[in-house]
Amino acid sequence: MNDSGTSLPADSWFGDLRFPIDVRIPSDVRFIEPIVGAVVKRCVEHSIPSKACRLNVPVALTEAISNAILRGNHEDTSKAVRIRVTIDDRDLILEVEDEGAGFDLGACLVDPGGDGNRFREDGRGLFLMCSLMDRVEQVPEHANIVRLTLHRA
Amino acid sequence: MAFSVRKDGDTCVVAVEGQLIVGNRQELKQRVLDELERGERKFLVDFGQTGYIDSSGLGVLVSLSKRIRELNGDLRLSNLNDDLKTLFELTKLDTLFQIA
Numbered sequence: 001m002n003d004s005g006t007s008l009p010a011d012s013w014f015g016d017l018r019f020p021i022d023v024r025i026p027s028d029v030r031f032i033e034p035i036v037g038a039v040v041k042r043c044v045e046h047s048i049p050s051k052a053c054r055l056n057v058p059v060a061l062t063e064a065i066s067n068a069i070l071r072g073n074h075e076d077t078s079k080a081v082r083i084r085v086t087i088d089d090r091d092l093i094l095e096v097e098d099e100g101a102g103f104d105l106g107a108c109l110v111d112p113g114g115d116g117n118r119f120r121e122d123g124r125g126l127f128l129m130c131s132l133m134d135r136v137e138q139v140p141e142h143a144n145i146v147r148l149t150l151h152r153a
Numbered sequence: 154m155a156f157s158v159r160k161d162g163d164t165c166v167v168a169v170e171g172q173l174i175v176g177n178r179q180e181l182k183q184r185v186l187d188e189l190e191r192g193e194r195k196f197l198v199d200f201g202q203t204g205y206i207d208s209s210g211l212g213v214l215v216s217l218s219k220r221i222r223e224l225n226g227d228l229r230l231s232n233l234n235d236d237l238k239t240l241f242e243l244t245k246l247d248t249l250f251q252i253a
Binding site: 051066 | 204209213
């Protein structure tokens with residue numbers, strides 16, 4: 001256990017995950033890389049294109065979980081982030097849910113090429129999600145759930 | 154993930170071994186700031202062993218770039234794979250950094 005009382009993630013923690021994935025992690029950024037790695041591993045096994053497995057899925061999912069931990073749950077380790085992943089013939093769907101009040105997805109989207117934005121240290125996460133996935137949306141009536149969709153074809 | 158620091162002539166080379174993401178970005182920032190404190194001014198961040206970078210990692214690179222420029226130093230990035238180049242192009246950061 002660390003100072004916050006959260007057990008440190010081990011590489012083997014998420015090794016048994018299979019689609020459909022439905023898992024909760026504490027609001028601790030150290031859990032991001034292991035869960036993202038486990039999801040990507042399953043994507044590889046399901047023949048998701050290699051570039052998507054190297055870039056689109058890990059970066060977009062990392063951003064979504066990071067937002068949930070840092071902004072949704074404010075790193076309160078008593079709060080969880082729920083990650084659901086489903087796959088069918090057409091789509092890979094990633095859903096990330098926090099315990100916060102939700103946010104205005106449209107209002108948070110920043111153009112990194114806009115005036116002065118190039119020198120900003122933050123604000124690129126949602127842009128990257130939208131750039132790397134085919135669809136980014138909030139689940140209706142649940143502003144604290146972001147859904148990322150990647151078409152398989 | 155880990156970071157290693159070595160000298161190559163007058164350049165401080167920082168190798169990123171693994172992903173540069175929200176969970177480790179502060180470690181990279183502190184390693185470079187420590188070297189700046191010791192008087193180093195020329196930096197090369199080597200991404201030869203890096204698969205991807207998230208927005209927090211990109212943000213730390215922007216932060217370090219600004220700080221190093223304030224001290225009349227130089228920050229370059231090297232060995233970016235095609236995926237990393239895509240990230241820098243998408244975010245227009247390819248125009249901010251010198252990419253070797």
